[in-house]
Amino acid sequence: MHPRNRYINPPDFDVLAFKYPTFRKHVRYDKENKACIDFHDPDAVRELSYTLLKHDFGLYLEIPNDALCPMVPNRLNYIHWIEDLICDVVSSTEDVYGIDIGTGASCIYPLLGCALNANWKFLATDTHKRLLEAAMNNVEKNNLSDRITLLLNSSNRKLPIDDVPERDYAFCMCNPPFYESVKQYETATANKKLPPSSTCTSSQDQMVTPGGEYQFIKDILEESLVFRKRISWYTSMIGRLETVDLIVAELKKHKIDNFVLTEFVQGRTRRWGIGWSFGNQRPPMSISQPTSRKLRHVKPPISEFVTTWHTNPTSLYIAVTSILTEAHVTYQRDSDSVVEESNDSGDDNILCSGAVFVETWSRKARRKIAAGEDITLDIETDQPLFKYAIRLEKSIEESTEAQGEMKTKLTVSWVWGDNRNIFESFYLHLKRRLDEKFKKQKIDKQRVNPVG
Numbered sequence: 001m002h003p004r005n006r007y008i009n010p011p012d013f014d015v016l017a018f019k020y021p022t023f024r025k026h027v028r029y030d031k032e033n034k035a036c037i038d039f040h041d042p043d044a045v046r047e048l049s050y051t052l053l054k055h056d057f058g059l060y061l062e063i064p065n066d067a068l069c070p071m072v073p074n075r076l077n078y079i080h081w082i083e084d085l086i087c088d089v090v091s092s093t094e095d096v097y098g099i100d101i102g103t104g105a106s107c108i109y110p111l112l113g114c115a116l117n118a119n120w121k122f123l124a125t126d127t128h129k130r131l132l133e134a135a136m137n138n139v140e141k142n143n144l145s146d147r148i149t150l151l152l153n154s155s156n157r158k159l160p161i162d163d164v165p166e167r168d169y170a171f172c173m174c175n176p177p178f179y180e181s182v183k184q185y186e187t188a189t190a191n192k193k194l195p196p197s198s199t200c201t202s203s204q205d206q207m208v209t210p211g212g213e214y215q216f217i218k219d220i221l222e223e224s225l226v227f228r229k230r231i232s233w234y235t236s237m238i239g240r241l242e243t244v245d246l247i248v249a250e251l252k253k254h255k256i257d258n259f260v261l262t263e264f265v266q267g268r269t270r271r272w273g274i275g276w277s278f279g280n281q282r283p284p285m286s287i288s289q290p291t292s293r294k295l296r297h298v299k300p301p302i303s304e305f306v307t308t309w310h311t312n313p314t315s316l317y318i319a320v321t322s323i324l325t326e327a328h329v330t331y332q333r334d335s336d337s338v339v340e341e342s343n344d345s346g347d348d349n350i351l352c353s354g355a356v357f358v359e360t361w362s363r364k365a366r367r368k369i370a371a372g373e374d375i376t377l378d379i380e381t382d383q384p385l386f387k388y389a390i391r392l393e394k395s396i397e398e399s400t401e402a403q404g405e406m407k408t409k410l411t412v413s414w415v416w417g418d419n420r421n422i423f424e425s426f427y428l429h430l431k432r433r434l435d436e437k438f439k440k441q442k443i444d445k446q447r448v449n450p451v452g
């Protein structure tokens with residue numbers, strides 16, 4: 001679960017039953033006298049969603065009995081991941097526009113997105129008029145008509161953004177129909193492989209699409225090749241592991257290397273989130289890289305290098321900044337970065353960042369600088385080549401041999417830019433010079449360096 005997901009600690013059914021009589025009707029007590037509901041009973045599951053939305057978000061929800069019932073914790077994971085993904089492309093004060101492709105009768109993503117983020121607005125689409133009517137009812141009852149626009153998509157496009165007034169969007173999101181045929185859907189139902197989100201019976205037309213989720217997401221990808229930066233992040237939920245491989249292959253085919261992958265886990269259910277961008281923002285690896293071994297072969301390229309050094313953060317920071325200064329690379333120390341002061345060895349955590357406009361560390365550049373040439377004349381645009389961030393974190397050796405020894409974890413991150421090679425050469429220069437300064441004291445390299 002996402003660390004901000006409030007359902008990391010499961011909801012207390014006793015409290016909910018006490019407060020909400022409509023939910024109380026569905027609560028039973030198990031052998032240990034623990035309150036529970038029957039997750040195979042669509043009415044109980046629907047009432048749980050209604051109750052959680054009301055209790056935790058002040059949201060009203062009503063959906064037809066045959067419409068897909070959203071499981072709140074898993075929808076919340078996706079919303080929190082989007083928040084992380086876009087935090088560097090939008091400011092917290094300006095309006096943020098997002099698109100929900102296939103919003104369903106619940107309109108769950110726009111409702112949750114707006115409840116959690118006062119500046120978010122949505123364009124929410126669906127192809128079914130009756131679902132959109134139910135969605136409209138939910139939007140109106142929550143007084144969100146000025147923030148959520150519903151669009152009946154009767155085109156064969158997935159992103160009908162030319163049918164509404166033109167604007168840029170921070171993201172699009174989608175929980176696509178998973179199945180390619182009614183037969184596949186029925187087989188999955190018979191094998192009980194359906195996600196819990198479908199426990200509340202959902203009519204087949206919401207779960208089935210020609211070519212299944214693969215074709216649906218591939219269509220979004222193909223349309224993104226036209227819209228490019230009009231949407232900062234194109235994302236989709238993926239319901240089947242096989243589809244992850246296929247979509248990553250498509251991204252690679254189109255040479256899109258700025259992509260992110262995550263895993264949404266709720267109980268025994270696993271789903272995946274994929275996103276890609278034509279922009280230059282490089283999200284941190286905590287958002288972009290799934291930890292599951294099953295996804296090792298499809299992981300996005302890394303944007304962070306981590307090494308550990310036998311010294312304290314302050315000494316390492318002095319060494320790092322002197323190397324940057326020698327290379328004429330500017331940096332700024334983040335004033336908020338000192339998390340905790342320690343008396344003996346200076347700061348525990350230090351963060352600095354900068355933008356690089358010209359490559360100064362190559363042999364050619366160093367020759368030019370030595371000859372007194374002004375290499376800033378090589379700068380062609382007012383856009384930097386890349387932006388970086390450097391984090392130094394104190395860690396104490398806990399193994400018995402070196403107990404109590406001070407170490408510092410150094411993380412060099414690529415945060416903006418389109419030229420991976422130049423960032424990697426910057427990192428390698430920094431590492432080489434640190435190796436020299438600390439006489440090869442570097443003790444372990446925690447992430448594989450793809451270029452070294």
Ligand SMILES: C[S@@+](CC[C@H](N)C(=O)[O-])C[C@H]1O[C@@H](n2cnc3c(N)ncnc32)[C@H](O)[C@@H]1O
Nearest residue numbers: 070101102103104125126127153175176177206
């Ligand atoms: C799996 S449901 C997701 C509903 C809701 N977003 C949720 O997470 O509970 C997929 C939805 O996509 C809609 N849909 C199918 N094709 C579509 C298209 N081309 N454009 C927009 N929505 C579509 C279906 O009607 C259905 O409501």
